[in-house]
Amino acid sequence: MKFFTPQKNNKVLESLALFSNEVRILMEKLLKQSAWIDCSSSEENYIGVQLLEIGIGRYFAVIDCDNLCNIKDKPAYIKTAVELAIKDQRLPLTYKDIGVCGLAGDEGRQAFFYKIVGKVPPPNHAYAVFKTPGEEHVFIEDPRTGIFDRREKLQSRTNDQVCCFAAAAMFYLCFKAVTEGKNSRSTPELFADLYKSNKLRSLIQNLENKVGHSVATKMQIINSFVKQLEFFENPLTKAKPLPVVLDKLSYADVVRRYTI
Secondary structure, eight states: OOOOOOTTTTSSSOOOOOOOOHHHHHHHHTTOOOEEOOOOSSSSGOOEEEEEEEETTEEEEEESOOOOOTTTSSHHHHHHHHHHHHHHOOOOOOGSSSEEEEEEEEEOOHHHHHHHHTOOOOEEEEEEEEEEEOSSEEEEEEEEEOOOOSSOSSSSSSSSSSSHHHHHHHHHHHHHHTTOOOOOHHHHHHHHHHTOOOOHHHHHHHHHHHTTTOOOOOHHHHHHHHHHTTOOOTTTOOOOOOOOOHHHHOOOOOOHHOOO
């Protein structure tokens, strides 16, 4: 997430790929908190964690992870970092007790070419990270539609410009559903329901369309995106219409009325 040059003033937007500091700004604006704890095991695998209290004794760990590319067990690495943050804050909680959400940088689709020459690929793609309180481990989800995957996700197959925004939308809407007490689904079920939302897909693809055309700065687009998500109708909490069921008497009345 450090691989594009900054946008020049008054120029057409060349990219919406975000630098590490811009990723953090996006997360802080969404969650309205900045209290990061450095829980990294090495400089090249930075991971910051902050703990959000969402109720009495209820917490979410927010993670900002720069690079998972050379980590073999990625969920375990995130778990270790969150446990360090829990210990640092002296909370009487276990990893299973709390929810986890955030963004992680990991390899993109060009990783294959790095691997065949024996190199570690760069973290060119952002992934959504989430687990509900009670789940054993985090799920790390690619918001981009796979090349051979028939399921439509949030990003198009060919575009890698807006991964940070797409992944942020995923973890944020899941976070909102859980913290509002309107969820009984597992994380994979939450992700699957988000992919069914045409409105959410349109929101992300409208961002894709800004690249090469808009004269807005990345920061202006970040601010606008945060506002849009705050007022976006969350497909995970949207009430489903109740089916209309006619009892036998009312159905008979309808038939009689239109057959006399």
